[in-house]
Amino acid sequence: MNVQLVDNDRAPNVEVNIVGLLRDTRFLGAMESGFPLYVEYDIELRRSGGWFGGGTESELTWEFVVFFDPVRELYIVEARGVTEQFSSVSDLRIRIAQRYRIEDLHPEESGRYHYFATITARTLSDSDVDEVFAWLDGEHGDSTELRRPGFVTRVARRLLVQVAPLPRLTLEGRTRHFLVP
DSSP states (O other): EEEEEEEESSEEEEEEESGGGGSSSHHHHHHHHTOOEEEEEEEEEEEEOOOOEEEEEEEEEEEEEEETTTTEEEEEEEETEEEEESSEEEEEEEEHTTOEOOOOOOOOSSSEEEEEEEEEEEEEOHHHHHHHHHHHTOOOOOOGSOOOOOOOHHHHHHHHHSSSSSOEEEEEOOOOOOEEE
16 A cells, blocks of 8 residues: 655645555455455544544545456446446556545644555455345345344454455555644
8 A cells, every 4th residue: 555645735635545456366366256345445634742642633434346247257346426347457456556635634723643544455344244144144135124233243243254264455554744834
């Protein structure tokens, strides 16, 4: 993952991207076996310093999903209501490595700040796991009709997803500190 601070005339901006995700053939193999790839970006503007190390001032989160359509031999990316299709892994790699410029997170007050980015790539979402467990319990129907699992069940499922042999990757990065007068 690459996280960069880009200075402009008004205020610093941050750019994030993830490079080389599909070099790990486990992600491609999982997609070609029918598992979607979820890539979630979480960008935080954090105040630096203070007795307790500052805190998060604002946050921006978004996700895109990649599916493989074996009939048409296409990779399909769904992001923010837009669907794109790619016929080759190399084109998909370029799309996944797309650089995002974050212009919506700016400090409101003077102080010392930094940006912190977390990018998570996984092949199962929490709702996918909920649906599988509901199916195993004999419940049928749309996921919106299924009853919400309890806290212990959710924690157990999350642990299962993390130790399952399906690929999962979490990357973190931060920018240097910057001052806002």
